[in-house]
Amino acid sequence: MSPTPRPAPLRPAPRTTVRASHLRGGLTAALALPLLAACVANTPTGAATGAAGDGGPITVSSSADACDVSTTSAPSGTLTFRVTNTGDDVTEFYLLGEDGLRVVSEVENIGPGISRDLVIQARPGDYFTACKPGMVGEGIRAAFTVTDSGAGTGPTGDVAEQLAAAEASYVAYVKDQVGTLVAGTQELADAYAAGDDARARELYAPTRVHWERVEPVAESFGDLDPLLDLREADLVDGDTWSGWHLIEKDLWQPTPEANGGAAYVPLTPEERVAAAQDLVANTQKLVDAVTDPSFTFEAFQITNGAKELLDEVATGKVTGEEEIWSHTDLWDFAANVDGARVAYEVVQDVVREQDPDLATQLDERFAALEQLLAQHGSVDAGFVGYDTLTEPQVRELAAAVDALSEPLSRLTTTVTSA
Incomplete structure (x- = not known):
């Protein structure tokens, strides 16, 4: 036989091919990240700037065929994306760089009915949001802009x-x-x-x-x-x-x-x-x-x-x-x-x-x-x-x-x- x-x-x-579930960008682009972020628990962070700049989170609803983000822009500073999985399959949410390849920040393994927060210290620039139902493929993307609030984004002294x-x-x-x-x-x-x-x-x-x-x-x-x-x-x-x-x-x-x-x-x-x-x-x-x-x-x-x-x-x-x-x-x-x-x-x-x-x-x-x-x-x-x-x-x-x-x-x- x-x-x-x-x-x-x-x-x-x-x-x-690039592994779609990673969505990683090129070596050179990764050396200077314009955003710095962390995944956190499902409780409000208190310091985040929301869609209207009122201290609330930017809400994201991820389903099998949609990625509904409550705003397409936010002022620079500390942002919170509150991602809720309204679908029937596990999902993940990304913030991508201007090239649409480099992963600036991500929150993974969000089960159906679960919400998770992504806290980001954001500098002005153009980005993309992306939800990936089933954690495969290129994701459902949309342009996202961080405007200049005039405030600093780093520590001093x-x-x-x-x-x-x-x-x-x-x-x-x-x-x-x-x-x-x-x-x-x-x-x-x-x-x-x-x-x-x-x-x-x-x-x-x-x-x-x-x-x-x-x-x-x-x-x-x-x-x-x-x-x-x-x-x-x-x-x-x-x-x-x-x-x-x-x-x-x-x-x-x-x-x-x-x-x-x-x-x-x-x-x-x-x-x-x-x-x-x-x-x-x-x-x-x-x-x-x-x-x-x-x-x-x-x-x-x-x-x-x-x-x-x-x-x-x-x-x-x-x-x-x-x-x-x-x-x-x-x-x-x-x-x-x-x-x-x-x-x-x-x-x-x-x-x-x-x-x-x-x-x-x-x-x-x-x-x-x-x-x-x-x-x-x-x-x-x-x-x-x-x-x-x-x-x-x-x-x-x-x-x-x-x-x-x-x-x-x-x-x-x-x-x-x-």
């Missing part, structure tokens, strides 16, 4: 100096992580291309830790995130699969039952080499981007990234969907928490001055979550397979993530009001 042919989208090849130091510290951290990442990726790629699967499996999870700690930075650079980290479940028509999870599946080859009923066809030696080279090349692009002299990551982006990392845990790691074949989700989980904690700690002094109760709450809940993770292993010593956890253990982890998520959702608002 001849082997089952592999579907074309699963072959490692140069990526020809001592706080500005504190945040400048925080930004420098965080950029140094990112550079250190991606430097370690590219070295580990090269070692893993060499082992995988040479057919040393045992060594490649050993290196897979510990190397990915350095990616997961700084993934929000990677997501700001065009299509690098889907090129490197796209899961098979997220492939859409026209996508060519590349990156970590293509290699993961080939290293932990699924049974037919776990592969949609079809026998898995291993990558050929030539395909392995191509996949390995592709992984290294795209990782090097990330290194080049963050080591470019013009690269910056502002304090508000840092705090936004902290919440984004915890959302990554809640929507992928806790569910066991990220590392579906290797079951190394706890390494990713711990790395996301590490990255979120570092992002918080670089602005911690400002938070303590502005809202000491919030700082105390964050300190306690980070510690509680990290202690819970430590029951299952560590990045250095290794973790148990995620598939070995019991349902009560998974629920306990999920509850700890939820407990941290609420105060973390207030981090950017606290920093932007400093």
